[in-house]
Every structure is written in C-alpha cells, then in structure tokens.
Amino acid sequence: xxxxxxxxxxxxxxxxxxxxxxxxxxxxxxxxxxxxxxxxxxxxxxxxxxxxxxxxxxxxxxxxxxxxxxxxxxxxxxxxxxxxxxxxxxxxxxxxxxxxxxxxxxxxxxxxxxxxxxxxxxxxxxxxxxxxxxxxxxxxxxxxxxxxxxxxxxxxxxxxxxxxxxxxxxxxxxxxxxxxxxxxxxxxxxxxxxxxxxxxxxxxxxxxxxxxxxxxxxxxxxxxxxxxxxxxxxxxxxxxxxxxxxxxxxxxxxxxxxxxxxxxxxxxxxxxxxxxxxxxxxxxxxxxxxxxxxxxxxxxxxxxxxxxxxxxxxxxxxxxxxxxxxxxxxxxxxxxxxxxxxxxxxxxxxxxxxxxxxxxxxxxxxxxxxxxxxxxxxxxxxxxx
Amino acid sequence: xxxxxxxxxxxxxxxxxxxxxxxxxxxxxxxxxxxxxxxxxxxxxxxxxxxxxxxxxxxxxxxxxxxxxxxxxxxxxxxxxxxxxxxxxxxxxxxxxxxxxxxxxxxxxxxxxxxxxxxxxxxxxxxxxxxxxxxxxxxxxxxxxxxxxxxxxxxxxxxxxxxxxxxxxxxxxxxxxxxxxxxxxxxxxxxxxxxxxxxxxxxxxxxxxxxxxxxxxxxxxxxxxxxxxxxxxxxxxxxxxxxxxxxxxxxxxxxxxxxxxxxxxxxxxxxxxxxxxxxxxxxxxxxxxxxxxxxxxxxxxxxxxxxxxxxxxxxxxxxxxxxxxxx
Numbered sequence: 001x002x003x004x005x006x007x008x009x010x011x012x013x014x015x016x017x018x019x020x021x022x023x024x025x026x027x028x029x030x031x032x033x034x035x036x037x038x039x040x041x042x043x044x045x046x047x048x049x050x051x052x053x054x055x056x057x058x059x060x061x062x063x064x065x066x067x068x069x070x071x072x073x074x075x076x077x078x079x080x081x082x083x084x085x086x087x088x089x090x091x092x093x094x095x096x097x098x099x100x101x102x103x104x105x106x107x108x109x110x111x112x113x114x115x116x117x118x119x120x121x122x123x124x125x126x127x128x129x130x131x132x133x134x135x136x137x138x139x140x141x142x143x144x145x146x147x148x149x150x151x152x153x154x155x156x157x158x159x160x161x162x163x164x165x166x167x168x169x170x171x172x173x174x175x176x177x178x179x180x181x182x183x184x185x186x187x188x189x190x191x192x193x194x195x196x197x198x199x200x201x202x203x204x205x206x207x208x209x210x211x212x213x214x215x216x217x218x219x220x221x222x223x224x225x226x227x228x229x230x231x232x233x234x235x236x237x238x239x240x241x242x243x244x245x246x247x248x249x250x251x252x253x254x255x256x257x258x259x260x261x262x263x264x265x266x267x268x269x270x271x272x273x274x275x276x277x278x279x280x281x282x283x284x285x286x287x288x289x290x291x292x293x294x295x296x297x298x299x300x301x302x303x304x305x306x307x308x309x310x311x312x313x314x315x316x317x318x319x320x321x322x323x324x325x326x327x328x329x330x331x332x333x334x335x336x337x338x339x340x341x342x343x344x345x346x347x348x349x350x351x352x353x354x355x356x357x358x359x360x361x362x363x364x365x366x367x368x369x370x371x372x373x374x375x376x377x378x379x380x381x382x383x384x385x
Numbered sequence: 386x387x388x389x390x391x392x393x394x395x396x397x398x399x400x401x402x403x404x405x406x407x408x409x410x411x412x413x414x415x416x417x418x419x420x421x422x423x424x425x426x427x428x429x430x431x432x433x434x435x436x437x438x439x440x441x442x443x444x445x446x447x448x449x450x451x452x453x454x455x456x457x458x459x460x461x462x463x464x465x466x467x468x469x470x471x472x473x474x475x476x477x478x479x480x481x482x483x484x485x486x487x488x489x490x491x492x493x494x495x496x497x498x499x500x501x502x503x504x505x506x507x508x509x510x511x512x513x514x515x516x517x518x519x520x521x522x523x524x525x526x527x528x529x530x531x532x533x534x535x536x537x538x539x540x541x542x543x544x545x546x547x548x549x550x551x552x553x554x555x556x557x558x559x560x561x562x563x564x565x566x567x568x569x570x571x572x573x574x575x576x577x578x579x580x581x582x583x584x585x586x587x588x589x590x591x592x593x594x595x596x597x598x599x600x601x602x603x604x605x606x607x608x609x610x611x612x613x614x615x616x617x618x619x620x621x622x623x624x625x626x627x628x629x630x631x632x633x634x635x636x637x638x639x640x641x642x643x644x645x646x647x648x649x650x651x652x653x654x655x656x657x658x659x660x661x662x663x664x665x666x667x668x669x670x671x672x673x674x675x676x677x678x679x680x681x682x683x684x685x686x687x688x689x690x691x692x693x694x695x696x697x698x699x700x701x702x703x704x705x706x707x708x709x710x711x712x
Contacts, residue, residue, distance in 0.1 A: 043698055048647060064698065067691040068647045197555055370554035370690065372697035377506050377551070377712040 006031035007283045010046060011057030012038050013222055014242050014303075015128070015268055017338050020296055028290055030283050038222045046070050051275040054284050059268045060171065060366035062124050063105060066114055071271040073108045073121035078285050080292040084309050085126060089118050101365045102126050102267045102308065124269035125288045126308040128300060131263035131352070131362050134176070135230065135239035138253030143235075150257040152176070153183030154236050156206070161215045165229050165237035168219035170379035171372075175264055175364055176238050177203050183261055192364040197371055204378040211382060219383055230254060241304025242338075249343035258351035262363025267308075301325045302338045306355050328354035391520035392429035395419075396436050398473055403442055403453050407469060410455025411462040414443060422466040423473055429520030488528035491519050495529055498705040499538055500638045503550030504696050508708040510539055510547040515707040536632045548711070557635055557693060561686040564633040568618060568682060569675035571630055572662065575620035576671050587612040588663040595656050603644045606652050610637055613659050613678075617666070636682075636689035643692040646699060658684060 007028075009016070013036045021034050035042070035053075046056050047068035058065060065071045076082035089103045105114035108121045134155060143159050155164055155176065167173050178192050181203045189199050210216065217234050220226045223243030230237065230247055239256065247254045270291055272284045290296070297307030298316030302325070307313040314322055321336075323329040330349040337343035352358040369375055402408045414434060420427045434451050437443045443451040444458070452461040495515070502508050516526045530547055533539045539549045591609065594601060601609075614634060621627050644650075658681035665673035704710075 040698055047695055047698070063691065064695050068695050069650055070647075197553055368694055368697070370694060372694060373504065373506060373551055374553050376697065381712060 004030040004283070005280065006033045007055060007280065007287055008033050008035070008053045009055045009057070009287070010035045010037055010042055010053045012036065012042075012059060012268075013224075014240060015057045015059075015300070017299075017303075019299055019338050019340075023295070023299075024287070024290060028283075028286055030286075032287070046273075050273045054273050054276045054280055055287055056271045056273065057127075057268055058124055058271045060266060060368065062269065062271065063114070064368060065271060066105075066123050069274055071123060072274045072276070073123065074125055074272055074285075074288065075121050077120065079125060080289045081309055081312060084312075085122070086118050088126075088309065089116070101265070102129055102269075124271045125291065126267065127269045127291055128297060128305045128307055129265070129267035129359070130241060130305045131265050131358055132172075132238075132240060133257045133259050133263045133351075134237060135226075135244055135247070135254055135256050136236045137230065137234070138255065140235050150259045151183050152179035152259050152261050154257070155180040155238070156184040156210055156215070157236070158213075158215070160235045161213060163217060163233060163235040164215055165217045165226075165234045166219050167226070167238040167240075168221050168383060170376055171368060172264065172366060173219070173238070174200070174203065174369070174375055174379060175366065177207055179259075179261055179264070179364070181206050183259075193367040194369045195371065195375070197374055200369075200371060200375050200378055204382055207382045245303045245337050245343050248345065248348070249337055249341055256351050258361070263352070263358070263361045264364055264366065265359070265362030266366040299338045302336060302343075304350075306359070310355065324348075324350065326355045328352075328357060391425065392432035392436070394473055395423060395425065395429050396433035398423075398471065399433060399437060400442060402469075402471060403437075403455075407471070408453050410453050410458035411460070412453045413446075413450060413461035413463045414452065415450035418466055422469075422471055425473070426521045426525055428516070428522055432520060488525050488532060491521065491525065492529050492532055494519075495705075495707075496533060496536075496538060498708065499533065499549050500552075500635075501642065501702065502704040502708050503552040504639060504642055504693060505551075505700065505702065507548065507550045507711045508704065509711055510549060511707045511709065512547070518705070518707050538632065549708070552635065552638070552693070554690060554693060557639065557686070557690060560633045560635045561682065564630065565679050565682045565686075567626065567633070568614070568630050569678040571618045571621040571623070571626045572613075572666070572678050573671035573675040574623060574626065575617045576666050576669055576674060578620040578622060579617055579666070581667070583616075584663060584667050587616075588660060588667060591656050591660045591663065595653065595660065600649065601652050603641065603649050606644075606649065606655075607641070609652075609656065609659060613662060636685050639689040639693050639696070642696055645702075647692075647695060654684065654688075655681075 007030055009032055011034070016034055016036060025032050043061055043064070045052055047065055047070045050070040056065070056071065076085065079085070089106065092103055103126070104116050106122050106124065106126065107115055107117060107119040108123060109115040109117060109119060114123050134152070136154065140160070155166065166176065174195065175192060178189055178195060178199070182188055185206060187202065189195060195203070217229060220229055223240040223246065226237065226239055226243040227246040230252065231250070241256070244254065244256050270288050272281070272288070276284055292312065294307070294312035295316045297305070297313045301307060301313060301317065302321070306326070310326060317325070320332050324331045324335055324344065328350055331344050331346050334342045334346050335344035350358070352361055399408065399414070416427050416431045416434060420430045423430065434443065438445050438451060442454060444454045445451050446461050449461050452458055510530065512523060512526045512530070515529070516523055530539055539547045542548045590612070594605070594609070614637070618630050619627050658677070661677040662674050662681060665677050
C-alpha cells in the first residue's frame, strides 16, 4: 500500500482532534492527509474545486455543496450500519424536535434533490450532532441571583458591559445574536434560522450599538480562542462545548447555560467529493466506515458531541462516561476529555439533561440563510475594528 | 474591457490614415469636426489628438487645432472630412466600433458589469471613472445612468451617489413574483407572431440537445434562454409588456455567474421545461404555453435561489473600475 495516494480529508479542528487523526492513520491501510480549516476558505474550495479533496466533514453546508455538485451520493449499501441509518430515519417520521434536521435533507430523491424520504443513497454520512449555548463564569453570581433563569439576553446584558464576547463566525454569530436580540429587545423573529433583510438589520444595528458602548471584549474563531477569552476575564460569551470541556479541565469555575429560549442545534457529517473515483473512492468509503465503528464518536462524545448511532458508541465508553454524557446523570468519578486527560469533575451534571432532553431543546439549527450575502456584509460592519 | 479603449481606437485609426496617406501632411485636425465625422464624443478624440501630438505624428497649431506633420506641412489645410474614408472598424478583440456618440453601446456593457457585481454586495458607480473608462462626456454618462435608473438597476442615495445592489434573495424573489405573472402573458401573446418555422427550429434544437450525450456549454445554454426568453417574449405585440419582462430576468444572471464560479451543470430539466412551452406554442395553445412557462419559471427560480446561496460564500469577483464596494 506504499504507493497508495493519500486520502485528502478537509474538516474543522473541533471534529478532527489529534487523537482522531492519529488513530485513523494507524487503523486505515492507506495514507491520509488532514487539512483543518475553521474558516470560509475551506468551504469555498470544496464547492469550487471538488478535485482538490476526497472527503469533507460538512457542517450546515450540505445544501451548498449539493447545489454546487461538489459531492457525490453515498450508497447506503456500502456503509456499515446503513440499515441502522434507514431505521433511524424511519423512526423519526412523525417525530418532532430531537435530531430533526439531520435527516431532513439526507436522502437523494429521484429528481436529484435532497429530502427526508428514505432512499438508497445519501448526500452525507450522518455522524454527529449537538446543541450549543453560551458559557458564563462563576463570578457572574456576584452580579445576579443564582437562580435567575439563563437567557440568551445575557449576551447583551449591560450589567457586565466589557466582559461579554461573541463568536466571529457570521452564520452562527447571527443566529446567537438574533436569539439575544429577541430576549433583550422584546421582539420575535419568524424564523431564526432564516432571517429577512429587515431582521438582519435589526440584529446588526443592536450589535453595533452595543459595540460602540464597549460591550464586547472581542470575538473568537475556534474553541481554543473561546477558552482563552474566558481565562482573560470574560464573564458571559458564546461557547462551543469542547471549549467548555477545555476550561473544566483547567479547573475554571465555569457553567454552560441552559437558556429558557432553547439552544442552537447543529450536525456534522461526512461527504465524498464528486471528483473522487476508483481506488480513492474505495478509500473514502473505508474512511466513512471507520467513522461508523463507534470509537471516533466515543472520543468526540467526551467533548460534548453526540453520535448519530449512539448504540455503536456505547461499547467504547465506560459506564460512568455513558451515564454522564448520554444519560445526563451526575459524573460518578472524574471523566476524561478526548485526549484522555481528566476534565469533568466528579459530581458535575450536564445542563439540560440527557441526550434526548438536550436535543429536544434545539430552538434553531445552524444554517446558511437565504440572505447570506447581505448578512455577511452587515456582520463585517459589526466585527470591523 | 481595457481602460480608455475608445481613444486608442481613434488614435490608431488616425495614425493608420496618416501613414497610408489618406490624411496627407498639412491636413487640419480639430476635435469637434473629427468627433462628428467619426460619430463619437469629443473626449476620446481630444485624447487621441493629444497622444498623436506627443508622438510627433501631428503638430499643434495654436488656435487652429492640429495638422498632420510631414514634408510640406507648413500651415493647416482645411479639408472636408466627409470626403475622406475614415471608419472605425472593430477593435482587435472583435468588439464593434463606437458608431454613435450615444449611451447605447455603453449601456449594455455597464448593465452587464453591474449585474455581475451585485450578487456579491452593494456598489457605488463613479460618474467620473465611468466617463474616463469609456472616453465619453459626463452627459453621456448621465444618460447611461438615468436609463439604468429607469430599469431600477441603480438608485441615488441621500448624498446623490449612484448605488447598485445587492441582488438579495428577496430581490430575486420579488422579480420572480412579477415575472411569473407577466412573462407567460407575453409568450401567450407572441403565439402567431413568431413564424411557425422558427418555433419548429427552436423546438428541434431542444430535442437534439436533450438527445445529445455531451453536456452543454454556457454559450449554448445562453442561446436556448434567448430563444424562449428573448425571441418569443420580444415577439409580443405589446412593447411595454416585453420591455417590462427584461429587467425581471435576474435568474439568468445568477445562473451565468454560477457557471463561471462553480461550473456548467446538466441543463436537462431546463431544456425539458422549455420544450414543453414550445410544444404548446406550436399547436397554438396560449393557455398551455403560459402554464408551461410558469412551471418553468418556478423551477428556474428554485434553482437560481439555491445557486445564489452558493455564490454568497464568495467575495466579489473582479469588478469594473467604475464600481466600488460599499458593503
């Protein structure tokens, strides 16, 4: 296999930590190059140059990559556990909430579009999902009552001006800012995941007004930066769960919010380039099936993510880990992060409860809005120095 | 388009005519009569004369313009320029010469540049740069912009700057909503106006393309779009109807940009939808043609909306020099 060209994989740093990359390279019989991209450039390349990659870990971009025909249908019959994916899709018919949009645009329909009706091929291999909210420091309780209900409005709350932060990503940032605008400005938006131009204006005008008052410390691009900001004195800010686990590992007294308005849901999945064929396509399927074996998602579950097929993940976790991460029970011992380092303190309980309870709190899902061009331009006005 | 092409074209024409003897030494050259003779505005002619004088090909004569340099040229000789063969031909890129001083050829070019830019944001149009770019006067520039204004492609902001864009999803949907009412009406009125042989030929081209194995090129797709959305719509006897439809055809802009950035995709659905419209037109079924066209426009709108979203992750392409980004 020495002469096998490397499988070229693109994904965000959160989905492909070193442990995952090392193990995939060790267990698969061909070389793999991982390219970590936390910005829009990765997506631009994926849609405009499919020949430059083989596998793409998509994240709320499947409709774009499918429209651009940058990815190819994945045959369920070649996927380990393909039948389980079909069963999960059928089981959720009539279900509401929970892992909603994971299956909404999964199957390749006879007219070439994506839909929820089960079919022999899928646009992406469903892999992981979760809900995100924001984090706050224990010191916040010197300013507010401990039993004040958590609210997205806290991101805009003038009681801690100068000690709040948002993420820099315009897609997620706009959704979180819209949640905060609803809560703090007493307005409501028809569809938080697809704001109109007027609604975008309303959110960004609010953001810019707050920024001029010095409300925000700064914005962050990945979970490492998010954790660093918290260490530097930010009290309330957007947070990806891995950043929260990182802070727990550092011993910081930090809390993940369970906001009354609900959380921001997301799913990330594995796609195959439209340009990949022959033995590279075989390698791509081998890589996809490696993700199906349960170990990778057990690893990522230790930073707060959920596998699409939890029963495949369970054998790779201890009973204590399973009870904490999926069952919503208090940690009965110190639990490790994805790198095997002690992180979750004994006695800690995940805010929001079990897998099912937390996913049912998804109020809005990550999505590129129809007015993304306009959103981008206005967002840049907000983040510009 | 390269900057200042018009003045170069005038400069080259005069230079060639002088070398060939069509304009013999001593011939008086003044900007206004030359501009009138060449049917272009004065500003490119003035620039061309200045450039030729810098090269020593012509000599400036104070108060009398210029004269062609050479043996025996001691004073300017006035000649009737209309007796001299001076015609601006197509430039080396095959573009037609600016035969009229008017806004007309410039309008199409500016409209195309504006449409290529607006899916990527909001832009300001500079009158000064636009004038210099085409070598035309401010009057012509304002003619161009007021006509674009009439087509709702540019607008004036409170500081009286010309603004264009963005082509938002809402704008695309608004245009579609009107277009799906008006264009089917235009096409149903065009039945009986387009010669039957032409309709049959258009339908045959569609059939051949659908049967053919190779994917279409963008110029081929443009030609199919033109058959239905230009030729047939323009045949409607109601001119106002046809003129109203054109600025609403924003989906074509999105599709062409998508082809540029992402690639040309299988156009089978579009071809089949077009064919259904022609089927109805050929049997003289106005209602059927209108219904088939409306079905096609709705499907095309869905495709364009998805494609506009893909384009939204890219920054602006190279835009014309007279467009500057606002946001």
